[in-house]
Amino acid sequence: MSKAQQAPSPREGGVVAAMSALILAVLLAALDQTIVSTALPRIAEDLHGFDDIAWVSAAYLLASTAVTPLWGKLGDMFGRKRLYLASTTIFLAASVACGLARTLPELIGARVLQGVGGGGMIVLTFALVGDIVAPGERGRYQGMFGSVYGVASIVGPLLGGVFTDQLSWRWAFLINLPFGVVALAVAARALPAATRGARARIDYPGATLLAGIATGLVLVTSFGERWGWGSPAIIGLILATAALALLLLPVERRAAAPVLPPAMLGSRTVVFSSLIGFFANAAMFAVLVYLPTYLQIVHGVSATLSGVSMLPLVAGLVISQSLAGRWAAHAGRLRAILLAGLAANLAGLLLLGTIGGTTSTLVLSVYFLITGVGIGMVPMVVLTTVQNSVPAADLGAASAVVTFARSIGAAFGVAVFGTLLNTGFADRTRALPAAGGFDAARPDTIGRLPGALRETALDAFAHATAAGYLWMAPALAAGILLAVFLKPASRSSAGAAVATARVAEDDVRTDTGQADRDTGDKGPIAA
Template sequence: MAEDAHGGAEDANVRGTPPGGRGSHISRDHAAGPGARGADDPKRMEGGVLVSIGALLLGMLLAALDQTIVSTALPTIVSDLGGLDHLSWVVTAYLLASTAATPLWGKLGDQYGRKKLFQVAVVIFLIGSALCGMAQDMPQLIAFRAVQGLGGGGLIVLSMAIVGDLVPPRERGRYQGLFGAVFGATSVLGPLLGGLFTEHLSWRWVFYINLPVGIVALAVIAGVLHIPVRSTRHTIDYLGTFLIAAVATCLVLVASLGGNTWAWGSPRIIGLAVLGAVLTVAFVAVERRAAEPVLPLKLFGIRTFTLAAVISFVVGFAMFGAMTYLPTFLQVVQGVSPTMSGVHMLPMVAGLLVSSTVSGQIVSRTGRWKVFPIAGTAVTALGLLLLHRLGVDSSTGEMSAYFLVFGLGLGLVMQVLVLIVQNAVSYEDLGVATSGATFFRSIGASFGVAVFGSVFAGRLSDRLTDVLRGQELPPGLGADALKSDPKIISELPAALRPPVVEAYATSITDVFLYAAPVALVGFVLAWFLREDRLRGSVTAPDATQTLASNPVERSSYDEVCRALSVLGTREGRRQIYEKITARAGYDLLPAASWLLLRIRRHGWAEPTALSEHSGVPLRVVIEAARQVEERGLALREGHDLVLTEKGCGVAEELAGAREESLAELLGDWWGPDRPTDLVRLVAELNSELCGSDAEQPYEESVPRPAGRVRPGR
């Protein structure tokens, strides 16, 4: 596989220039065996790619981990720094900054080189991490989390883009799957690691742990990563990016401060609301004239995109709001340790991962998707109502069951929303529409965390005041002190502890009750989605698009590339060659078609060496060789097979059939006015796939077909 995967540069023009003889594309020593490999050893090349990918994965790990690792540390952070009223901003500042920065990182990387920008993103992230670890109060921590978020947005989007620079199209699905696996792993590990560091070291190590990992990633990237610097000019929408971030910030400030820090009718809240409205109008005006808008307004003319955006907002609202406050419930109300609070949340993460993966695969294979957003939003609403039932006496089994239901609901809808957006837009808008769906989930997350925090802080203040009214308490144990540091509950008189813990319990679980109607809005909207037939090239997105809290922006070309590479590896090996042989009009053995394409690609083939190199059984290769010789499609030169003139023509038709089958997957994107980059992608994938080791045409159980070339061939 390595040989074919990394021969893309030399094979790029093979489609138009059939080989005329031996050694056209690779030397004989190259196929002779491991002992004869030279300096351009593809295994060595693949090793270099794997080291670079490993460093990129470390960078992605840092950014992904910081989306979840903080949640279980939040109660301890509040106890140390105070400021329960602003707890939500520890999460929100990171989300807003990374969301706003993502499109800028992507386009700046295109323009000035991704390696350089990736290193800058790592440095910014590490500076933010160090400052977060040193924060002395809540405002400092919030500000430094925003710095972290700026770097985190770059780590996620640039690491995904660099994969496209390192590996050929057919391999990208596999490597991007690794990045998806990192997101899945961090969803599980984040709460656990956050609890472990908080309990056994300090909450500050939640941030300090990034420093050694980031330095290793930075060193490896500097020494090993070698990618071409292609300067793609962009008209970067700086003003649009600033305005949409400012609008989101105003909305989140109103949600988090209104009715809590400032009264709803206060001049400050009214001023923020008016400022948000003015900035929204300005954003719309700017986006109408922008050459490359950060969020094209024409997308909102597509009903499916608009509905999916609103449902994404709802999912983000529920998911991150719950994930932020459940650890507080577990640690304060249930009295579990920070580490065990991460363990208790695993059923929710497991439910999310399982249902997300299963629903995406079912949709990709059946083309039917409407049931999933309807079911997902309904189950999410049910999960929120179940979480509202939690209390001081809830058992571990009950909590785990409720967490699982909630996670299953979120997972059912998350993958599918990305799929239906990709299916609804034209090719040129595919990349920005995909990131747009995740963008609204990120804004929903920021808004949800803020609203949850505002409701929680307001309810807790009222309940603690009622519980402690008329009680004589030692200095430093009033309602404000209990809000700032939940740990001092243990210092209260024994008679007061249960009602104070109950106040915490009901304040948190009431938040889930208030969030349930928001999920129901998503349920109602899901019924209005129109179930259009899925394009063949729309496949289940990877976890970076499903689990990332900020939009992972990839170009339309990269999105189609990922999908086709996934589809190219999903088909059965023998079925591929049966399909293209039938399409070309021949009744050759699948192995014979593979052999012809293999010779066409490399100029020659020696059956014994080919069997050893590819892993195809020798008898299968010999049988295929005998058939192509008998039909005059190839002839012997010593031990080697080379194509005859007739064989060159047959191989060309087989390659054309493979290209047609790839193009067929693009559906209406492959129209008369198809973009040139799509034409290039199909030709490049066809060149890489035709005759490759990755598609060995061998299955013991399938009988040999008839052996007669059709008349006239």
């Protein structure tokens, strides 16, 4: 065998290097969504801000979700590589600012900036995969990123606890710097040269409306229970968000380069896939966030051991992500994979709906494995389906739509499940005495109850957790129904359809934009 046959081609070596840098970047951005959760009590103590400590997590989620569509569109217009390097630089600079923060407002402000960078890193990474690999191979590579994302959701809180207990909570942020610099350097060399899309004015009105919609949705889901679902603040946010959503489509139709192209949003593949991603992520984060809580409270294990107990779920997630990517690449049966994944995820939720205070570790491991298999088969297949249905010029915007839907789904799932859990637990323990400070509205006070009463409360918390998963099951059932009617198209045919629709949109805008084009302008100003 010749040397040329033995060694990988320069292209293959470049893909490996680029993928390694992108995977590391996604790992860092995903970790920062969850790594601070176990560090929050110590942060509140050090920075004297218990009342506003929830904003440390909400600020990152809010910023990363709000900027996702804008990063995707700017990448389409000005080249994804340069935007990716810029977002990574912002993320690293903000990580240093978080680690050096002296007050809670400083930390919250730095977390906003970190979310701006992290949101760009994630959506541009998914779009860059579309640039680097062929459509038939995207599922396999996207599966790697999905595995990293899922693992980060579980490992994040564990790392946050280790840093807080052994070093300092500041290392939860500072650790990003050495790894991020390496990822940045490799990406600068290995990513394909940036290419610009059609020159046009940035759709500032559309981006502003989307940011407002994202802000409203995240605030409602993050603080609905804390402020009261029927409070004037939450109702006002819901109404304002709905009003902004009604304004979005007319604004985007008039934009020369819309952040969310109306033709793309008219694609059943894009819309159905995004909704499936929303429902799947809602269920996924309800599992990833609250199962460790169940293990720690009901089974009395430490945060570290709760993570070890979740390893069957991680194993199922990683294995199914890899297999789903390979099946999608070789068989092209995207809808079948989605249906299988959603069905396994639904089965996992129904099984988790049977857990109690005495459920054995072995039984829990089986349930976790089945749930992990279901979780792993869905997210990246959804993204691949959408990317294969749009032209290359819209890869960033299409990736942003799916990422946006998944982010809102995650926030929605955590908020709804948290409400179901707390309400269910409070209802089941109202008759228990307030022994030693026990509060039926706070599961963390169970330990203050004496023996027999404590066992009753633990059983109530277990059953409230199980009931919450049963209530989440209809979300996955809705995803299955959407997947049944999903018709993934080849990239060429779907791309041509979207391109044809765009031509029609351009014709509609001809009258209003002709004068500007005659004077050398690139199109009407988005308004």
